[in-house]
Amino acid sequence: MGDWGLLKQGAEARIFKGEFYGRPCLLKERFKKNYRQPALDELLTKERTKAEVRMLMKCRLIGLPIPALFLVELEKGRIYMEYLEDAITVKDRISSLEGGGGGDRTSQEMKRLAGLIGQSLGRMHSHNIIHGDLTTSNMLLRLSAANRLYLIDFGLSFVDGRSEEKGVDLYVLERAILSTHPNCDALFQEILQEYAKEYITGGKEVLRKLDDVRLRGRKRTMVG
Amino acid sequence: MIYDPTNRAHANRDKVDLAWLAVSKEVKEPGETSSKMASKLASDILTYEVNRPGSFLSSWNNRWKEPMVIAIGFEGSANKLGIGIVRDGEVLANPRRTFVTPPGQGFLPKDTAAHHRRHILDLLREALNEAQVQPQDVDVVCFTKGPGMGAPLASVAIVARTVAQLWDKPLLGVNHCIGHIEMARLVTGARDPTVLYVSGGNTQIIAYLSGRYRIFGETIDIAVGNCLDRFARVLKLSNDPSPGFNIEQLAKRGKKFLPLPYAIKGMDVSFSGLLTYIEEKAPLLVQSGDYTPEDLCFSLQETVFSMLVETTGVKELSLINRIMFLT
Numbered sequence: 241m242g243d244w245g246l247l248k249q250g251a252e253a254r255i256f257k258g259e260f261y262g263r264p265c266l267l268k269e270r271f272k273k274n275y276r277q278p279a280l281d282e283l284l285t286k287e288r289t290k291a292e293v294r295m296l297m298k299c300r301l302i303g304l305p306i307p308a309l310f311l312v313e314l315e316k317g318r319i320y321m322e323y324l325e326d327a328i329t330v331k332d333r334i335s336s337l338e339g340g341g342g343g344d345r346t347s348q349e350m351k352r353l354a355g356l357i358g359q360s361l362g363r364m365h366s367h368n369i370i371h372g373d374l375t376t377s378n379m380l381l382r383l384s385a386a387n388r389l390y391l392i393d394f395g396l397s398f399v400d401g402r403s404e405e406k407g408v409d410l411y412v413l414e415r416a417i418l419s420t421h422p423n424c425d426a427l428f429q430e431i432l433q434e435y436a437k438e439y440i441t442g443g444k445e446v447l448r449k450l451d452d453v454r455l456r457g458r459k460r461t462m463v464g
Numbered sequence: 465m466i467y468d469p470t471n472r473a474h475a476n477r478d479k480v481d482l483a484w485l486a487v488s489k490e491v492k493e494p495g496e497t498s499s500k501m502a503s504k505l506a507s508d509i510l511t512y513e514v515n516r517p518g519s520f521l522s523s524w525n526n527r528w529k530e531p532m533v534i535a536i537g538f539e540g541s542a543n544k545l546g547i548g549i550v551r552d553g554e555v556l557a558n559p560r561r562t563f564v565t566p567p568g569q570g571f572l573p574k575d576t577a578a579h580h581r582r583h584i585l586d587l588l589r590e591a592l593n594e595a596q597v598q599p600q601d602v603d604v605v606c607f608t609k610g611p612g613m614g615a616p617l618a619s620v621a622i623v624a625r626t627v628a629q630l631w632d633k634p635l636l637g638v639n640h641c642i643g644h645i646e647m648a649r650l651v652t653g654a655r656d657p658t659v660l661y662v663s664g665g666n667t668q669i670i671a672y673l674s675g676r677y678r679i680f681g682e683t684i685d686i687a688v689g690n691c692l693d694r695f696a697r698v699l700k701l702s703n704d705p706s707p708g709f710n711i712e713q714l715a716k717r718g719k720k721f722l723p724l725p726y727a728i729k730g731m732d733v734s735f736s737g738l739l740t741y742i743e744e745k746a747p748l749l750v751q752s753g754d755y756t757p758e759d760l761c762f763s764l765q766e767t768v769f770s771m772l773v774e775t776t777g778v779k780e781l782s783l784i785n786r787i788m789f790l791t
Contacts, residue, residue: 251774252774273770273774275769275770275773276766276770276773277721277766277770279721279723280721280723280726280766280767283723284726372729372730373728373729373730374730375730375731396728396729408729411684411729411732412729412730412731412732413730415679415680415681415730415731415732416730416731418678419673419678419679419680419731422674422678453684456684
């Protein structure tokens with residue numbers, strides 16, 4: 241199947257780029273983690289590969305854009321999927337928008353981006369899909385294809401109807417945005433607005449849960 | 465101090481020397497506007513450098529007053545009481561006392577505060593003797609302002625405030641977490657570490673970005689140390705020297721791995737579900753003979769440590785507290 245060039249090395253997996261029967265293909269391989277107990281490692285790798293594949297298919301069924309799946313090798317922890325040629329991460333997009341200086345144009349683009357994210361997440365949660373690792377790096381944007389937003393990296397995902405889990409999902413995103421984009425305070429609020437608009441039946445309830453989750457944990461309110 | 469051009473701190477001195485030149489020249493022969501501006505800039509730099517603590521000029525300015533800064537620090541935010549004396553980054557003394565409770569019990573705020581009150585004066589004398597420092601040599605008195613348990617914090621803060629007034633020294637409140645990070649940076653020499661901060665009360669992944677420490681991930685419920693401590697209580701393990709240490713000793717002999725809930729939420733972790741699970745299962749599993757306490761300690765330790773390493777997932781890892789010591 242030709243050559244595979246390493247595209248990215250993460251803590252969880254390696255990403256290769258190559259060709260799959262003539263199509264540009266991306267290979268995600270969850271490698272062995274030597275720091276983990278072998279039994280635990282095998283279990284986690286299998287579970288996550290399975291979860292990722294299942295959830296990608298489920299997203300496709302509910303009409304959320306995802307890269308097309310080509311092949312899965314469960315034993316080796318490998319997933320072959322479509323390589324999105326002109327996609328950039330939302331993280332890079334935000335950075336370039338921030339770099340382009342303020343102004344109406346920028347804030348409009350930001351708003352549009354927040355709207356896209358909010359809609360996708362609302363749709364996803366309304367079908368009880370919990371992503372489990374929402375960050376701006378796990379969202380791809382294709383500017384050419386009418387700004388389509390692709391959610392990726394479903395390794396920690398699961399299906400759950402409770403607003404508790406959905407609230408935690410959003411909380412994870414909020415924390416990710418605050419730490420990677422310290423100057424984008426308004427972005428998350430706009431995402432939540434669009435989220436509630438898209439997820440009519442349960443969005444409000446989830447936002448209430450989100451407030452609960454924020455107050456959890458120890459020593460949050462203490463000074464020092 | 466011998467001048468060394470390869471040393472960064474000394475190289476900065478060159479800039480300051482240039483600024484000096486510009487100013488002294490200006491004083492002699494007042495010139496045109498541009499040089500006035502330059503000298504204004506230079507004198508601004510000088511003022512700033514003289515006032516910046518730790519800068520070459522400020523130490524130069526104070527060279528006849530005190531040779532080096534000596535700080536004394538009081539910590540008592542949980543069951544450990546410690547006093548440290550540091551001179552310009554060199555730890556002169558750091559005696560400690562730990563409040564150890566009987567097996568199966570945690571430490572309550574009231575009793576912990578009483579323990580600290582009982583020992584702190586002896587400890588202070590010990591620290592001063594060990595460091596061979598007189599109270600008048602001390603430049604600043606520091607204490608843990610928070611976060612932590614209220615009663616122990618207050619009892620230690622009172623002592624810090626009292627000696628600061630007795631010795632007529634400035635008093636400085638320090639954030640417990642920042643104290644840990646800066647201490648680890650001093651000891652390891654790591655310049656810009658990603659920090660995994662774990663203890664009985666905290667589990668956070670921290671890095672420095674755009675001017676301040678930011679939390680990239682943390683526990684969304686209990687701390688990892690709390691999880692281990694409470695499991696040690698289930699097994700009635702000794703709290704001496706610490707529950708986490710004794711779990712580690714048992715874990716070394718564990719063989720059979722029990723799959724446990726593995727809860728990672730993005731960069732965040734959660735331990736409360738895992739704790740409930742193993743608290744409920746442990747007595748049954750040990751009774752039936754399927755697993756030994758050693759196996760359970762081993763499984764718990766492998767699981768929580770894997771979660772921490774995975775969320776931290778970085779190259780330069782500065783373990784602030786070694787995990788055996790849960791404060």
